[in-house]
Amino acid sequence: AQRVTQPEKLLSVFKGAPVELKCNYSYSGSPELFWYVQYSRQRLQLLLRHISRESIKGFTADLNKGETSFHLKKPFAQEEDSAMYYCALRVRGLTGGGNKLTFGTGTQLKVEL
Amino acid sequence: DAGITQSPRYKITETGRQVTLMCHQTWSHSYMFWYRQDLGHGLRLIYYSAAADITDKGEVPDGYVVSRSKTENFPLTLESATRSQTSVYFCASHTGDGKNIQYFGAGTRLSVL
Numbered sequence: 001a002q003r004v005t006q007p008e009k010l011l012s013v014f015k016g017a018p019v020e021l022k023c024n025y026s027y028s029g030s031p032e033l034f035w036y037v038q039y040s041r042q043r044l045q046l047l048l049r050h051i052s053r054e055s056i057k058g059f060t061a062d063l064n065k066g067e068t069s070f071h072l073k074k075p076f077a078q079e080e081d082s083a084m085y086y087c088a089l090r091v092r093g094l095t096g097g098g099n100k101l102t103f104g105t106g107t108q109l110k111v112e113l
Numbered sequence: 114d115a116g117i118t119q120s121p122r123y124k125i126t127e128t129g130r131q132v133t134l135m136c137h138q139t140w141s142h143s144y145m146f147w148y149r150q151d152l153g154h155g156l157r158l159i160y161y162s163a164a165a166d167i168t169d170k171g172e173v174p175d176g177y178v179v180s181r182s183k184t185e186n187f188p189l190t191l192e193s194a195t196r197s198q199t200s201v202y203f204c205a206s207h208t209g210d211g212k213n214i215q216y217f218g219a220g221t222r223l224s225v226l
Contacts, residue, residue, distance in 0.1 A: 006155075032213060044203060044217040086155060090213050099213045100146075100171070105155035
């Protein structure tokens with residue numbers, strides 16, 4: 001069965017320090033992974049998708065199929081990065097082209113001054 | 114941001130009462146989803162819908178009922194609320210365009226006393 005694991009409930013770093021939020025997945029099919037972010041008092045929103053291979057707000061994430069990981073990284077943390085981060089896995093296609101996502105339990109990132 | 118709205122934002126009810134949470138989207142997205150967000154569990158899918166009059170169960174459907182008579186609305190009903198249903202509920206929608214991006218509402222915080 002599909003599963004997304006985020007081992008850290010809370011990650012606390014100092015401003016300017018590197019950040020790595022861990023995400024591991026278990027899925028028998030071809031994986032498609034996402035990072036979603038929820039800033040305080042804001043709705044959950046997409047941060048990045050592995051298929052886009054882009055950097056958003058300085059964050060990057062590389063899909064490592066050998067290690068079944070999709071860790072989120074940023075070289076220098078900023079105070080505004082403090083938020084809840086969710087890793088998500090596209091589970092299967094739905095009729096008509098839609099998809100379901102399985103989410104991890106989330107990691108709260110706290111960037112301290 | 115006003116594309117998907119949830120109401121009410123906050124709700125307090127008592128055990129045994131019926132409660133309906135509303136979700137409305139203006140994008141004409143085919144797919145809509147209901148999640149609950151709980152500490153330690155992350156986001157779990159309750160129900161989803163691929164189109165009007167097409168709904169299906171997610172990971173945790175027990176105690177919930179959905180309907181989708183119109184594309185833009187996807188109400189979630191707790192038929193007889195229990196304390197274990199105290200949670201934050203998120204509605205999301207998805208175009209089915211292959212990008213697999215879900216767009217979330219602001220959430221409804223429900224307390225069952």
